[in-house]
Amino acid sequence: MPESPVPCVACGGGLAPELDRVFDTRFGIDADFAIARCRECGLEQTVPRPSAATLEAYYSAxxxxxxxxxxxxxxxxxxxxxxxxxxxxxxxxxxxxxxTRLGHGRLIDIGCNEGRGLALYARSGFTTVEGLETNAVAAAAARRRGFTVHGQALEAFRPNAPYDVAVLSNVLEHALDPHEMLCQVRAILKPGGEVWISCPNAASWLRTLFGRRWINWHVPFHIVHFTEASLGRALAAGGFEPVARAQATPALWVAHSVLAALTARRGRPTAWLRRPLAVMALMALARGLLFPLLWLGNRLGHGDCLLRVARRV
Ligand SMILES: [Zn+2]
Known part of the structure; x- marks a missing residue:
């Protein structure tokens, strides 16, 4: 695998090969990608990195x-x-x-999809709950539920009033420039406002177990692959100080990795991921049988999902 000519998205350093022949295990995009690691800061990232236009085409397809x-x-x-x-x-x-995290004031869910989370945030103590969603169909579905959903991209979004909390639930790793995204989030927060972030953990034991078939490589949609350390650096560089951190290993993600490992073929959509009974049966097995491993993985820093709360400095 040749060295990537693209510099690190975070620090501009050179990228060294880490894992080749990684393919899309969900939708069946017929292309090979690779995971490369920055020689300077250690951040792993997907290569080749798609252009904004290519990524947009992948999303709409x-x-x-x-x-x-x-x-x-x-x-x-x-x-x-x-x-x-x-x-x-x-x-x-x-x-x-x-x-289930409680808060107060104004919350915005960035990348809120059809707004399933908005109804739940509205019960968590917030007086105002809004969404940001560029997919017009999903945004319209959220508005039908009675929520204010802004259709602009984050970089063009200028709210009337700043927010107390911005949620980035499995969003930051999709950004072509995570630093820019965090700066944009900071700009729409009140002083002392919080960002609530979740994203996959590239130091997960499931990554080691499943290798190329780990569901959370999710190439080419996941551009960067954070760890506790790299996410902490990104937040500090974006002007945030730590408030709380945790790890989780959702049974759904375990089930998806198992199904992808067993059934995914390059260039073919993985139909098993959309079979609710199979997914739910595997989730029950994962939760019921693997619970000591999942718990231990989270405690040792090798859970599958990073959870962070950080405050605007
Ligand atoms: Zn770097």
């Missing part, structure tokens, strides 16, 4: 919100999310979207 609503499945899901059972599950499995 593969990542579009389906617009499903009003079906028995979506009705059941909505009832589950509002139930005590969902809160109990999050307490057990890890709350990677901060659905």
């Amino acid at each position: 593969h990542y579009n919100f389906g617009g499903e609503s009003g079906t028995a499945y979506t009705g059941l899901r909505a009832r589950f999310l509002e139930s005590g059972a969902y809160r109990a599950w999050l307490a057990l499995d890890g709350d990677i979207s901060f659905h």
Whole structure:
């Protein structure tokens, strides 16, 4: 694998090969990618790095919100999310979207999709809950739920009033320039406002176990692959100080990695990832049988998901 000609997205350092022949294990994009590591700061990143235009084309071809609503499945899901059972599950499995974290004032969910999280944030003590979503179909679905959802890209977004909390739930690793994204988030926060971040952990034991098939490489959509250390550096460089950190290993992510490892083929969509019964059965197995491993992984810093709360300095 040749050395990447692209410099590190964080520090401009040279990139050294780490893992070659990594492919899209979800949608079936027929291309090879690789993971490279910065020789200077150690941050891992996807190469070749797609241009903004290429990435946009990938999103519109593969990542579009389906617009499903009003079906028995979506009705059941909505009832589950509002139930005590969902809160109990999050307490057990890890709350990677901060659905049970309390706060006050104004919250914005950046990349809110169809707004499933907005209803939950509205119950967590906030007086104002808004979303930011560039996918017009998803944004319209969230507005039908009664929420204010802004359709601009973050870089063009100028809110009328700053926010107390900005949520980046599995969003930052998608950014072509994470530093710029954190600066933009900082600009829409009040002084002392908080960013709540979750993203995959590149130091996860599941990454070691599944190698190229780890579901959270998610090439080419995940541009950077953070660890505790690199995420901490990114936040400090963006003007944030640490408040809280944790790790989680969602059973859903374990199930997805297992299904991708067993069934993903380059160039073919992985149909097993969209079979709810298979996914739920594997989730139950992962949670029921692997719980000591999942717990230990999180405690030792090798959980699959990083969770951070940081305050605008
Ligand atoms: Zn670097």
